[in-house]
Amino acid sequence: MAHSASNAQQAIITDGIQDILANNRQWVATKNAEDPEFFKRLATGQQPRYLFIGCSDSRVPASGITGTGPGEMFVHRNIANMVVHTDLNLLSVLQYAVEVLGVQDILVVGHYGCGGVAAAAANKQYGLIDNWLVNIRDVVRLHEAELLGVKDEPQRLRRLVELNVIEQVRNLAKTNIIQNAMRGDKPPRLHGLVYDIADGVLKDLQVDDSTALRGLAHIYGTEVKPLVAAPRVPEPPTTEEESSHYKGPQQDPSQVEAAAATA
Numbered sequence: 422m423a424h425s426a427s428n429a430q431q432a433i434i435t436d437g438i439q440d441i442l443a444n445n446r447q448w449v450a451t452k453n454a455e456d457p458e459f460f461k462r463l464a465t466g467q468q469p470r471y472l473f474i475g476c477s478d479s480r481v482p483a484s485g486i487t488g489t490g491p492g493e494m495f496v497h498r499n500i501a502n503m504v505v506h507t508d509l510n511l512l513s514v515l516q517y518a519v520e521v522l523g524v525q526d527i528l529v530v531g532h533y534g535c536g537g538v539a540a541a542a543a544n545k546q547y548g549l550i551d552n553w554l555v556n557i558r559d560v561v562r563l564h565e566a567e568l569l570g571v572k573d574e575p576q577r578l579r580r581l582v583e584l585n586v587i588e589q590v591r592n593l594a595k596t597n598i599i600q601n602a603m604r605g606d607k608p609p610r611l612h613g614l615v616y617d618i619a620d621g622v623l624k625d626l627q628v629d630d631s632t633a634l635r636g637l638a639h640i641y642g643t644e645v646k647p648l649v650a651a652p653r654v655p656e657p658p659t660t661e662e663e664s665s666h667y668k669g670p671q672q673d674p675s676q677v678e679a680a681a682a683t684a
């Protein structure tokens with residue numbers, strides 16, 4: 422009996438993959454019919470205008486909600502669209518997008534009804550993920566007074582989603598990757614957006630790069646200053662062998678001559 426159940430499960434899994442492959446062939450045929458050069462062009466390289474940092478939620482597909490196609494958007498997604506400074510994955514994506522691909526606009530996209538944000542607001546343990554959610558709990562701590570002022574709980578969660586996006590844009594602005602890019606020729610613009618699953622509309626929270634660190638640059642600003650090495654003076658020799666190689670501090674021959682003339 423267990424054997425037949427396992428066969429049934431296998432059939433379901435196979436059907437799922439068959440759907441994916443059939444959809445893919447259909448998509449290839451449609452794209453080729455619309456534009457015979459489409460795949461040839463994409464194969465030559467990418468120069469996307471946008472970097473999208475969004476939630477992994479299946480209802481928030483980066484391309485679908487922004488009307489962008491292949492080649493237009495570099496994408497990083499994680500639970501609750503976080504910019505965490507110890508996340509090598511995010512930092513690698515960010516550095517590559519900014520310094521190699523030269524993206525012009527970086528979008529942090531949160532969404533109402535985010536399970537990660539709701540979990541962070543609940544006084545419960547969920548396991549390993551608690552260590553990720555603590556970054557959202559930090560957002561709650563930073564904005565506790567405002568959040569306590571919102572009495573309606575669904576409204577309070579919606580506001581927390583927005584504040585989380587604002588803080589993640591701020592976290593982008595705190596990175597040396599963005600700060601260096603802002604001093605370059607083509608600084609990227611930072612944007613904070615919220616997507617509403619209930620009606621499909623994206624809203625701009627107007628947190629751009631100029632406001633992201635307003636009033637905080639004296640804390641988070643990092644300026645590149647060239648390291649100036651102190652002039653190196655050789656140590657005097659300590660053994661006879663060393664003394665045969667020791668030349669002492671280099672002297673300007675003209676100064677030596679001047680010293681000899683006044684002696």
Ligand SMILES: [Zn+2]
Nearest residue numbers: 476478535536
């Ligand atoms: Zn989410």
